[in-house]
Amino acid sequence: MSDSPRLAGKRALVTGGGRGIGAAIARRLAADGAAVAVNYVSNRSSADTLVAELTDKGYQAVALRADVSDPDQTRVLVDQVVAAFGGLDILASNAGIEHFGALESITPADFERVFRTNVAGQLFATQAAAAAMTGGGRILLTSLISARIGVYQHTLYAASKAAVSAMVLNLAPELAERGISINAIAPGGTATDMAAEVASRYIPPALRDASAEAVIKSMTALGRLAEPHEIAAVAAFLLSPDASYLTGTTVEAAGGQR
Ligand SMILES: NC(=O)c1ccc[n+]([C@@H]2O[C@H](COP(=O)([O-])OP(=O)(O)OC[C@H]3O[C@@H](n4cnc5c(N)ncnc54)[C@H](OP(=O)(O)O)[C@@H]3O)[C@@H](O)[C@H]2O)c1
Numbered sequence: 202m203s204d205s206p207r208l209a210g211k212r213a214l215v216t217g218g219g220r221g222i223g224a225a226i227a228r229r230l231a232a233d234g235a236a237v238a239v240n241y242v243s244n245r246s247s248a249d250t251l252v253a254e255l256t257d258k259g260y261q262a263v264a265l266r267a268d269v270s271d272p273d274q275t276r277v278l279v280d281q282v283v284a285a286f287g288g289l290d291i292l293a294s295n296a297g298i299e300h301f302g303a304l305e306s307i308t309p310a311d312f313e314r315v316f317r318t319n320v321a322g323q324l325f326a327t328q329a330a331a332a333a334m335t336g337g338g339r340i341l342l343t344s345l346i347s348a349r350i351g352v353y354q355h356t357l358y359a360a361s362k363a364a365v366s367a368m369v370l371n372l373a374p375e376l377a378e379r380g381i382s383i384n385a386i387a388p389g390g391t392a393t394d395m396a397a398e399v400a401s402r403y404i405p406p407a408l409r410d411a412s413a414e415a416v417i418k419s420m421t422a423l424g425r426l427a428e429p430h431e432i433a434a435v436a437a438f439l440l441s442p443d444a445s446y447l448t449g450t451t452v453e454a455a456g457g458q459r
Contacts, residue, residue, distance in 0.1 A: 206234030207441050212286035214279065216240045216269050216326055217296030219248030221393035222343075222436075225429035226293045227251060227262070229437040235291060236261035238282040242268045242296070261286070269296045269322035270314075272329075279329040291440050292330035292340045294323045299395050300358040301402040307357055319361035324368060327383065337380025339440045342369055344385040346455045353405050362387070366451040373449030382448040384439050389455025390417055391427040422457025 213230045217223040218239035224247070231237045237255065239262060241248035248264035255262035263285050267278035282289050300315045323342045330340060345362035347355050369385045376383050390396055390403065400413040408416055418424040435454040438444055 206232070207443070208291070209234035211235040211290040212238075212282065212288050213291035213293065213440070214238045214240065214282045214289060214330065215293040215295055216267075216278075216322070217242070218293070219244050219251055219264070221395060222388065222391055222429045222432050223293070223295040224251050225433035226295060226436045228255070229430070229433040230291065230293070230440065231255045231258070231260040231262060233437055233441065236286045238262070238278075238285065239264045240267055240269070240278060240296065242266065269294075269326055270317040272321065272325035275322070275325050276329045279326075279333050283333050288335065289330055289333040290336070290338045292326060292338070293436060293440060294326045294330075294340070294342045296322060297343055297362075299399050300361075301354050301399055302357065303354050304356065311357060315357050315361050316364075319358070320364045320368075323365055327368070327372065331376060331379065331381055334379070334381050338382075339444070340376070340381060340383040341436055341439050342383070342385040344369075344387040344451050346387050346389045346453060346458050348387060348451075349453075350458065352403060354402065369451060370449045377448060382444065384444070384447055384449070385451040386432065386436050386439060387451050387453045387455065388432045389421060389427060389453070389458040391429055391432050393429060396426060420458055421455065422459070425456065427454065427456060 213235040215227045218227040219241035227237045239248045252262045252264045267274040298318045342365045344365045347359035348363035369383045372383050404416045
């Protein structure tokens with residue numbers, strides 16, 4: 202049996218890879234043997250620090266700036282990854298933005314911003330990556346548990362993530378013809394900057410006096426938020442050869458959230 206790590210020789214792009222869940226995925230893919238491009242949009246120092254951490258361990262990694270809400274920048278990003286690594290085998294499309302708001306507060310600009318990043322951003326990253334995956338590949342998009350479980354005033358964000366689950370389902374057959382699998386991961390609440398900013402918004406009106414911690418405990422079978430590395434472990438499986446019979450699926454990693 203070979204001792205090579207399971208992604209040895211693979212070339213990966215992680216969008217929004219400088220911090221949070223994306224950074225955990227980048228760490229995990231690198232440890233599994235892949236060369237990893239860490240994309241960021243505004244937080245260059247986090248991406249540079251992560252790349253330094255990975256290269257210090259002997260892994261191959263680069264940091265690349267691109268705003269995935271702009272398809273032109275995403276195409277350039279994929280070209281840069283191909284130039285750096287000689288090809289692309291894996292896309293972890295993780296970049297995303299949150300939104301909470303009452304129906305009457307949602308503006309067309311909010312809709313445009315959320316859907317440009319969370320839906321168009323993932324669709325055009327998939328388009329550019331698939332075009333570069335000349336030898337087949339694996340694509341993982343990021344959905345959300347609220348695509349299935351209603352959360353108070355989470356409509357716009359949940360709708361954008363539900364669109365992602367529909368995208369993987371419908372893209373699976375045409376990408377299969379090209380030897381590419383496409384799935385989505387739907388994390389539950391995960392301890393990142395994003396969760397820190399909005400955790401209290403997950404408290405339903407009927408439980409307004411409860412703490413966010415008590416509500417999370419009642420919402421999940423495991424009684425806690427996920428750590429980013431726990432989501433990354435599921436992502437790494439979905440991006441590995443072990444997931445050879447999985448495509449078109451949204452896999453929930455949500456601690457039994459209900
Ligand atoms: N945390 C949760 O509880 C949770 C639950 C379910 C799903 N998710 C999803 O999981 C993904 C990661 O979440 P997180 O909690 O790690 O978020 P986070 O801590 O807010 O980090 C967001 C990441 O996305 C990047 N990003 C945002 N807009 C971008 C753009 N236009 N172009 C390129 N990169 C962009 C950010 O880059 P910079 O560092 O440059 O700002 C950052 O790396 C998101 O898609 C989120 O919707 C999160």
